Amino acid sequence: MPKCTINGKEIEVKEGTTIIEAMYSNDQKIAHYCWHPGLSVAGVCRLCMCEIEGNPRLQIACNTVITEGMKVNNTSEKVRDAAKWGLDFHLINHPLDCPICDQAGECGLQDQYMEFGKYDPEMAERKQKKHKVVDLGPTVVLDSERCILCSRCVRFTDEVTKTSELGIFNRGDKSEIGTHDGKPLDNKYSLNTVDICPVGALTSKDFRFRQRVWYLKDQETVCNGCSTGCNVKAYFNKEGFYRVKPQHNAEVNGYWMCDEGRDVYKYVNREARWLKAQKRTSAGWEEMLPGAAAKDASSVVKANASGTALVLTGQYSSEEYESVLKTFTQELGTKKVFHWVNNSSSFDSFDGLLLRGDRNPNTKGLLTAMEKFGLPASKWADLEAGLANGSITTVVVAGPENQVWFPEMKQVIQTLSKAKNLIWMQTGKNAELESLSGNVWLIPMKSYVEKDGTFVNYKGLAQKFKKVTTVVSEALNLSEAAQLLAGQNLMIKPETSVLVETARPADRVMQEHRKKNEFVMKRGTL
Amino acid sequence: MSVAQRENELQKWYLPGILGGLGITMKHMVKNLLNKKKMITLNYPEEKYEYSPRFKGNHVLTVKKDGSLRCTACMLCATNCPAECISITASEHEDPTVEKYPIKYEIDILRCVFCGYCEEACPVDAVRMGPEWQTPGLSGANFKYNIEHLAYRPQLKGGIQSVLDDEERHKAGI
Ligand code: SF4
Ligand code: SF4
Ligand code: SF4
Ligand code: SF4
Ligand code: FES
Numbered sequence: 001m002p003k004c005t006i007n008g009k010e011i012e013v014k015e016g017t018t019i020i021e022a023m024y025s026n027d028q029k030i031a032h033y034c035w036h037p038g039l040s041v042a043g044v045c046r047l048c049m050c051e052i053e054g055n056p057r058l059q060i061a062c063n064t065v066i067t068e069g070m071k072v073n074n075t076s077e078k079v080r081d082a083a084k085w086g087l088d089f090h091l092i093n094h095p096l097d098c099p100i101c102d103q104a105g106e107c108g109l110q111d112q113y114m115e116f117g118k119y120d121p122e123m124a125e126r127k128q129k130k131h132k133v134v135d136l137g138p139t140v141v142l143d144s145e146r147c148i149l150c151s152r153c154v155r156f157t158d159e160v161t162k163t164s165e166l167g168i169f170n171r172g173d174k175s176e177i178g179t180h181d182g183k184p185l186d187n188k189y190s191l192n193t194v195d196i197c198p199v200g201a202l203t204s205k206d207f208r209f210r211q212r213v214w215y216l217k218d219q220e221t222v223c224n225g226c227s228t229g230c231n232v233k234a235y236f237n238k239e240g241f242y243r244v245k246p247q248h249n250a251e252v253n254g255y256w257m258c259d260e261g262r263d264v265y266k267y268v269n270r271e272a273r274w275l276k277a278q279k280r281t282s283a284g285w286e287e288m289l290p291g292a293a294a295k296d297a298s299s300v301v302k303a304n305a306s307g308t309a310l311v312l313t314g315q316y317s318s319e320e321y322e323s324v325l326k327t328f329t330q331e332l333g334t335k336k337v338f339h340w341v342n343n344s345s346s347f348d349s350f351d352g353l354l355l356r357g358d359r360n361p362n363t364k365g366l367l368t369a370m371e372k373f374g375l376p377a378s379k380w381a382d383l384e385a386g387l388a389n390g391s392i393t394t395v396v397v398a399g400p401e402n403q404v405w406f407p408e409m410k411q412v413i414q415t416l417s418k419a420k421n422l423i424w425m426q427t428g429k430n431a432e433l434e435s436l437s438g439n440v441w442l443i444p445m446k447s448y449v450e451k452d453g454t455f456v457n458y459k460g461l462a463q464k465f466k467k468v469t470t471v472v473s474e475a476l477n478l479s480e481a482a483q484l485l486a487g488q489n490l491m492i493k494p495e496t497s498v499l500v501e502t503a504r505p506a507d508r509v510m511q512e513h514r515k516k517n518e519f520v521m522k523r524g525t526l
Numbered sequence: 527m528s529v530a531q532r533e534n535e536l537q538k539w540y541l542p543g544i545l546g547g548l549g550i551t552m553k554h555m556v557k558n559l560l561n562k563k564k565m566i567t568l569n570y571p572e573e574k575y576e577y578s579p580r581f582k583g584n585h586v587l588t589v590k591k592d593g594s595l596r597c598t599a600c601m602l603c604a605t606n607c608p609a610e611c612i613s614i615t616a617s618e619h620e621d622p623t624v625e626k627y628p629i630k631y632e633i634d635i636l637r638c639v640f641c642g643y644c645e646e647a648c649p650v651d652a653v654r655m656g657p658e659w660q661t662p663g664l665s666g667a668n669f670k671y672n673i674e675h676l677a678y679r680p681q682l683k684g685g686i687q688s689v690l691d692d693e694e695r696h697k698a699g700i
Contacts, residue, residue, distance in 0.1 A: 098600075099600030099602065100598050126698075129696075132622055132623070212601050215601075
């Protein structure tokens with residue numbers, strides 16, 4: 001275990017630790033572009049310079065291993081000067097189109113310029129022109145002029161996804177990132193390249209131009225896209241959620257997340273949500289407040305307590321399961337609880353990196369809670385049989401948040417609508433449910449960003465998450481809904497929604513259009 | 527508020543002050559009657575005052591040579607605006623050299639304090655404060671100026687051209 005001194009602070013590190021790793025884990029500031037804790041060392045940006053005692057020249061911190069008694073300093077004038085000139089070189093051909101660049105506000109170049117730069121450019125030469133608005137694949141757009149050739153994105157596709165779509169082509173100041181002919185950047189993790197790009201060269205098609213980053217607030221939460229439970233940051237403002245980015249957790253997701261998990265925010269926004277409850281009878285339908293609808297439905301639930309079945313999906317928090325099962329088994333005395341297993345054919349699959357076929361964040365939590373209340377793993381066939389022979393008259397469903405991952409949604413709705421009374425609780429809109437008639441209550445629920453709770457992931461790791469914001473102020477969580485359904489009175493504090501309605505004019509340019517500017521590297525054509 | 531009172535002997539008497547004031551009024555009346563050209567008041571709706579070119583009146587969005595909007599939808603003006611009265615929605619432009627442009631640009635002129643910070647913030651001379659200030663409207667809705675009004679209202683006669691030209695900029699290698 002070598003000991004060293006970094007900026008006057010003595011620390012002990014593991015054998016083989018590089019200077020930058022030691023600084024990173026000790027909250028020391030160091031400028032860097034090409035080094036990323038989740039990738040191999042490239043040492044190409046030359047910004048992480050530091051002074052080592054006894055060494056006449058500056059060294060790069062990312063590729064220098066700490067030895068016993070090393071004295072490192074990265075705050076001296078010499079280091080600052082080196083970083084400044086390194087930055088000047090990076091900016092020689094940089095277009096400086098911050099006004100139209102999505103990265104502005106969280107850009108490495110802007111940050112380091114404010115730290116080390118603040119000089120007037122001394123280059124009289126013309127800037128090197130490169131390709132702009134290059135369509136790299138279905139998710140990512142490249143601006144070669146902004147690229148500083150740190151090679152993080154290339155190393156990501158080489159080392160993490162092992163798909164190697166990206167490469168650096170040409171030489172010198174003509175170097176550009178590109179894809180090979182006929183092989184676009186198209187993998188399930190492609191948007192991580194946008195996150196790790198320290199500048200605005202790679203931008204996400206989904207987020208592009210939607211919002212300026214300084215208008216967004218962020219909050220950590222757990223992705224509800226699959227049973228891996230990646231730690232994420234959700235970015236939102238008063239108009240809704242805009243994007244999701246991964247948050248480092250060595251035990252769960254490392255530094256990455258999948259592209260599908262980044263779409264989750266779309267099901268949380270107001271446009272996709274039920275805002276009011278509906279009571280649909282054969283005589284027509286009426287709109288109600290969610291709490292009132294649950295209270296209204298409690299009359300049929302209580303009247304048919306023994307014929308009431310509860311259908312649960314793995315999309316709710318452990319606390320909610322606990323409370324809903326307690327209410328149903330103890331207050332109502334029903335043992336008919338069914339676990340709705342979605343996309344059952346690929347339920348147990350795993351893509352080798354993060355994404356799991358079990359597209360529920362908390363299947364484990366649900367099973368544990370059912371076990372705790374002594375509920376046998378009832379079979380779906382029992383439910384169907386019960387509906388057919390009339391022993392089940394009332395079905396209460398805690399439906400999914402991400403309906404795209406419930407391909408059998410339509411059939412399930414058809415099956416369950418045979419029940420005399422159907423109480424369907426869910427976050428998002430669904431055309432089939434909204435066209436049902438008969439005794440149907442549709443009750444809006446809170447999504448995962450609107451409540452505190454715990455998700456237990458595939459390997460049994462319980463992760464707590466905190467409420468991010470309120471989207472639909474009157475929506476209920478599962479515990480509240482269950483108590484109201486059991487006929488209890490409940491004080492529900494109304495939450496003020498911070499989100500406002502917005503009218504967004506339709507975009508004129510669709511993604512089809514970008515394909516026109518496609519630039520694919522063909523060897524020897526540039 | 528404190529009021530400074532100068533108590534001298536003359537002010538204690540009512541008439542000298544009144545007569546002095548009337549004298550000044552009379553002096554100006556006679557002057558104006560004898561020399562109408564030098565009169566400083568205006569017959570307002572018929573006669574209008576010429577403000578200096580630096581006057582900060584209603585906003586104008588400038589246009590490029592081809593008449594399209596100069597604005598790149600960078601939202602710096604909206605960020606800088608202390609009254610938070612500018613709202614912009616950006617989108618992708620079909621021309622890759624333009625890339626980003628506003629599909630909605632609205633100024634709520636009743637909230638605007640005419641500080642001119644938006645003009646200062648704009649990196650591409652896309653928003654300017656124009657000379658107009660007489661802008662009556664029938665309802666509140668008339669005071670939310672959209673792109674149509676800000677860039678192409680009839681008074682602008684097809685739009686005010688921005689001094690910044692992309693082609694020249696690219697030729698200069700910037
Ligand atoms: S990459 Fe950074 S410095 Fe370059 S245009 Fe974008 S925000 Fe500006
Ligand atoms: S595109 Fe971004 S991540 Fe890739 S080399 Fe360029 S600057 Fe680095
Ligand atoms: S003049 Fe001032 S208040 Fe009015 S829009 Fe511009 S920045 Fe906002
Ligand atoms: S008017 Fe200027 S500052 Fe405002 S969005 Fe347009 S380009 Fe940016
Ligand atoms: S971070 Fe060390 S050279 Fe780039």
